[in-house]
Amino acid sequence: MTDTAAGPRLKVAIVGGGFMAEVHSRAARNARAELAGIVSSTPQKSAVAAETLGIERAYDSLDQVLADDTIDVVHVCTPNALHAEQAAAVLAAGKHVVCEKPLTTTVPDAEALVAAVGDRTATVPFAYRFHPMVREARDRFASGAAGRVLTVNASYLQDWLLGADDDNWRVDSAAGGRSRAFADIGSHLVDLVEFVSGDRVSRVSATKKTFFTERASHSSITTEDAVAVVIETRSGGLGTLLVSQVAPGRKNRLLLEIAGSAESVAFDQEQPETLWIGKRKGSMLVPRDADQLSADAARLCVVPSGHPQGYQDAFNAFVADTYAAIAGADPDGLPRFTDGLRAVRVTEAVLDSAESGTWIEMGTEE
Structure with a gap:
């Protein structure tokens, strides 16, 4: 050093x-x-x-x-x-x-x-854990303000593989693995669902589609273009996940909406400066303003409210927390290899369910 x-x-x-x-x-x-x-x-x-x-x-x-x-x-x-x-x-x-x-x-x-x-x-x-408004959403569940998880409506949509002429090494299972769309972006989605809610997916029922088996440089493609998943959580919540790399006009639309028993919380990665809080009476948009946020969300605000933060800022915060951990700190919410393992387990369960046509139980592994 x-x-x-x-x-x-x-x-x-x-x-x-x-x-x-x-x-x-x-x-x-x-x-x-x-x-x-x-x-x-x-x-x-x-x-x-x-x-x-x-x-x-x-x-x-x-x-x-x-x-x-x-x-x-x-x-x-x-x-x-x-x-x-x-x-x-x-x-x-x-x-x-x-x-x-x-x-x-x-x-x-x-x-x-x-x-x-x-x-x-x-x-x-x-x-995506490092968007300030994701931390604010997490705080609302961790503090009990949102109540217990009832339903989850989440999607991650892109269009960069929309046409048969669009190609990439990721479509090849030899380079990218058994799963493509879910492993690449669905893993982010599940991680956010569990990170924000504090709840775990307990079982999944999935279906998947490969719309293009032939692309510019690859043939006999088996990796999926889109996946739809029904989930249940350990606390008894019910939800749906939609993941697609063939959704026209959606460049990187990660949307997470979790309905708690007291309020709903919604985050849109393409509009990361606000968090929607839905209530029976008095729904509101919370801005990324450090003076209005929880301490964990406020520490991730690197520019004043009204000056947009984005993906690179979130990534910078992730790396900064990683390096702080190397120096001996224990940053809250830092995604470690155990979190990577969790995402691989969920991905495997989703693929197993889609291929077997049955519910797959996730077990109790963390």
């Missing part, structure tokens, strides 16, 4: 050179880390990524990263099927790790990673 006049700075390496590597790099810089190196799929691509992102060193391989004793934390931003092996290698090298979701493509692999964490900090970027 490098000492500066302002205190120690973490030295960070990034694995992967795509869109998420850019997001992680901006967040690491915002948290005062030193971006020491990056490695992509080939030495040539590593060099391009280092130049593009302004990172000091291009490594030729992950082994080179892990052999560098100056690196404190590694951000794994590669295709899903690589996460388990790469994150395990980072942990075995004694380094802290941030691994993109889904944590792994199978439950046993995720369980193995959780078992391997030891005293390292290992987190998964469920970054």
Whole structure:
């Protein structure tokens, strides 16, 4: 770790050179880390990524990263099927790790990673937890103001794979895993449902569709374009989840509405500056104003009310809390590998239900 006049700075390496590597790099810089190196799929691509992102060193391989004793934390931003092996290698090298979701493509692999964490900090970027208004929604259930969970209406809709000409490595199960739409974005949705409500999904009944089995560069596609799920929660709540990557006009519409016995709470990620509170009398919109919010929500307000915050701000807060945990803090709501495992378990249950046509019980695992 490098000492500066302002205190120690973490030295960070990034694995992967795509869109998420850019997001992680901006967040690491915002948290005062030193971006020491990056490695992509080939030495040539590593060099391009280092130049593009302004990172000091291009490594030729992950082994080179892990052999560098100056690196404190590694951000794994590669295709899903690589996460388990790469994150395990980072942990075995004694380094802290941030691994993109889904944590792994199978439950046993995720369980193995959780078992391997030891005293390292290992987190998964469920970054939507870090919108201030999500924390405000969570506080209303945690404080009892919203009452007990009755119903859940949640969806995550995108359109970036709307046409047969739209393609990406994620459609290939060999690179992305058994699930695509649910593993990629449904995992965020379930995480928010459980995080905000404080309740757990207890069983699921799902159906899924692959509307395009042939795309520009892939054929015989089996990963799903859309999933619809009925859920029940441990407290007795009932809900529906809709996840789609083929919804025209929806770029990244994550909508969460939970009806409690006293009030409903609704958050729309495309309109993240307000939280809707629904009551029998006197429904209202709560603005992202630190003076009006719970302490946990207020601490995430990095600009004054009226100056919009967004996705990168939420991601920055996630990385900052991760680095604080590395320094010995225990930030509330930080998504760790146990949360990544939980998302993999729910994803597997959803796929099992869709393929068997039956309800799947989630059991009591946390």
